[in-house]
Amino acid sequence: EVVMTQSPAPLSVSPGERATLSCRASQSISSNLAWYQQKPGQAPRLLIYGASTRATGIPARFSGSGSGTEFTLTISSLQSEDFAVYYCQQYSTWPFTFGPGTKVDLK
Amino acid sequence: QVQLVQSGDEVKQPGASVKVSCKASGYTFASYGINWVRQAPGQGLEWMGRISAYNGDTNYERKFQGRVTMTTDTSTSTAYMELRSLRSDDTAFYYCARDAILRYIGLFDPWGQGTLVTVSS
Numbered sequence: 229e230v231v232m233t234q235s236p237a238p239l240s241v242s243p244g245e246r247a248t249l250s251c252r253a254s255q256s257i258s259s260n261l262a263w264y265q266q267k268p269g270q271a272p273r274l275l276i277y278g279a280s281t282r283a284t285g286i287p288a289r290f291s292g293s294g295s296g297t298e299f300t301l302t303i304s305s306l307q308s309e310d311f312a313v314y315y316c317q318q319y320s321t322w323p324f325t326f327g328p329g330t331k332v333d334l335k
Numbered sequence: 336q337v338q339l340v341q342s343g344d345e346v347k348q349p350g351a352s353v354k355v356s357c358k359a360s361g362y363t364f365a366s367y368g369i370n371w372v373r374q375a376p377g378q379g380l381e382w383m384g385r386i387s388a389y390n391g392d393t394n395y396e397r398k399f400q401g402r403v404t405m406t407t408d409t410s411t412s413t414a415y416m417e418l419r420s421l422r423s424d425d426t427a428f429y430y431c432a433r434d435a436i437l438r439y440i441g442l443f444d445p446w447g448q449g450t451l452v453t454v455s456s
Contacts, residue, residue: 262442264380271430271446272380283435283444315380319441323396324370326380 230254230318232327240335247303249330251316256296260320263292263301266329267312275314276301306332337361339431339447346453347421354417355450357431364412365389368434370443371405371416373427383429385440386414421454428452 231254241247251261259279264272274283276292279299289304303310311334316327342356357369371383384395386405393405404417414431429450432443 260441264443271432271449272443273446274435274442274444277435277442317380317443322394324382324441326382328379 229323230257230321230325232316232318232325234314234316234327234330236330237328238331238333240333241306242335243308244305245335247306247310247332249301249303249314249332251294251299251301251327253297253299253318253320257318257320259295260318261292261294261299262317262319263290264315264317264326265310265312266315272315303332337433337445339433339445341429341431341447341450344451344453346455348456349422349454351421351454352417352419353421353452354415355429355431355452357414357416357447359412359414359433362433364407365409366437368440369405369407369414370432370434371403372430372432372443372446374430374449375424375427378427381427383416385434388414418452421452423454426452426454 233252235250261279263276266272280292291302293300313329313331315329338360340358345353347353365388368385368387370385373381386393388407402419406415431447435442435444
């Protein structure tokens with residue numbers, strides 16, 4: 229099983245600032261990496277797949293990068309609606325596994 | 336629009352079974368697989384397995400094999416997840432989530448609203 233880890237936990241950011249979230253896989257997963265956003269009381273939402281492709285309707289301030297074992301999600305200018313928990317997930321091999329999440333909260 | 340609507344919250348005793356439903360609308364049901372993901376309160380996400388709505392093929396996470404059964408009813412565009420021999424640590428929100436992209440396994444979108452299953456004596 230591929231183990232996913234995330235840092236930092238949590239991340240305190242002021243509105244308008246850049247947020248950089250990291251995700252690491254225990255073995256190479258090529259670019260088979262997705263990011264999800266989950267707000268309190270809601271189901272997760274797909275943000276990024278293929279490590280860097282934004283899902284339909286996702287604002288351009290969200291961007292992803294990386295390949296192999298190291299990945300990054302960047303929110304270029306944090307908006308109030310972006311305060312949430314962000315999970316990375318690998319879909320390179322079964323079983324599909326998630327990281328523990330990074331909570332982005334108000335500084 | 337594509338929508339997944341799940342059945343209501345459940346309270347079960349240890350050792351019992353629970354069956355959660357997930358009714359799909361807004362797309363051709365048989366064209367996409369349905370995944371089940373659970374989340375214990377305040378915790379992270381755990382993928383449980385996937386069922387092809389086209390042919391019923393299933394892939395279960397090893398820790399759930401023998402205790403979980405995923406099925407679909409194409410006549411009603413509904414997927415089901417049954418978990419047996421419930422324990423207190425099965426208390427969680429259970430989500431269904433469609434394969435996000437046609438013929439692309441491993442991405443989940445959209446998600447159902449979640450069903451809270453509480454296991455308590």
